Amino acid sequence: MKKKKNPTACVIIIGNEILSGRTIDTNKNYLCKELTSNGIDVIEARVIKDNEKQIINTIKQVRKKFNYVFTTGGIGPTHDDITSLSIAKAFKVDLIKNKKAVNILKKYYSSNELELNKSRLKMAYIPKGAELLHNPITKAAGFRIKNVYVMAGIPEIMEAMFKKIILKIKKGIPYISRNILLNLPESNIAKDLSNIQNKFKEVEIGSYPFFKGKLKGVNVVLRSKNKLEINKAYKEIKKKTNI
């Protein structure tokens, strides 16, 4: 019987401020963690500029390669928010005023006694044919077009959007993970690990050395969808390292 593969995903972080190093990107780690724990394998992540051509080319390229693409950033009201238009161009559809999105914004701004000015209305322009993604915080919607999910860049809003998305999409089997912390250089156990990896093909064995001042150690991380196999591999590593 052929084993079912997990859905694959690519995360695209859009924003000049990340690439200049000014802003620390926390969205990537959040999305990687949440997708992985839902059995969706993140194969690649990219950070790109708020540049129309780069957004178009990236989206065209990755959406063919992965089941899901999740973007964050660039859907706000200012001149540098060009993600929605660029995504529309990548799909060769028009960016149109979405009635539902307008109504959501109207309601939100009138209840806060604020004017729905032209800049705010910009956030209701959505690629034709896209489905709105609910934003429970500031109400300006994200959207899904085909397999591409376009979310806000502000972490609080992105996370709120994602929590709604994850309820609806197809998930896979989450990997089980086991961890062995060793206070020795990884080169001491490299040969054993290699042999054990060759024996247990269904287990992904990662070796992650670390430094803490002068102390050298290694985290051996086992990941698998097969509980029996991961436990066997775990025992063998424990035995070899005498702990």
Next chain:
Amino acid sequence: MKKKKNPTACVIIIGNEILSGRTIDTNKNYLCKELTSNGIDVIEARVIKDNEKQIINTIKQVRKKFNYVFTTGGIGPTHDDITSLSIAKAFKVDLIKNKKAVNILKKYYSSNELELNKSRLKMAYIPKGAELLHNPITKAAGFRIKNVYVMAGIPEIMEAMFKKIILKIKKGIPYISRNILLNLPESNIAKDLSNIQNKFKEVEIGSYPFFKGKLKGVNVVLRSKNKLEINKAYKEIKKKTNI
């Protein structure tokens, strides 16, 4: 007179542990910040798996598009360290035992009374024709092949390697950056910012909203290589926002 363009760079973080969300990637931010402050424009960053095919394809693609490519991760002694071999394959050269690298390791391990075992020796296999990159901490070298700089994944070692690299490579003109913090929603100033952006083409004006509990505010960041222009744009934004 045509203006000189800054060199461009792409940062490639190699490692399953980043994509599973287990490890927070700090290397990207370090490299983005350091490169930017040296006038090298980071146009793209990618995180990819410890997967030979993915590494080869990524390197082939990005090395043509950017002046520099910096990779981190996957050059250690264990079975999951496949970066060096994959890079050799991307350049269609052999991975060979580098005499200089062997001697450095020999000296280091003998002075620490440790055996230069087969796993440790793996770190002396370098693509043919590559130049070694000094690692002052654990001595296992990184390497440069053409415009691709291959560094370790452990932040302390990567940073030590990079500090040597940056002394040697061609830099550009760093951007001057000015910041205006406003305690108002960005949609209030979007129109003015757009007009000012249209007026000052040499200034990149970014608008980065944030949430702190319920407080909404925005960081307006101006970046330019032209001091006169950035100061003019800064004054206009200050005037428009009455602060």
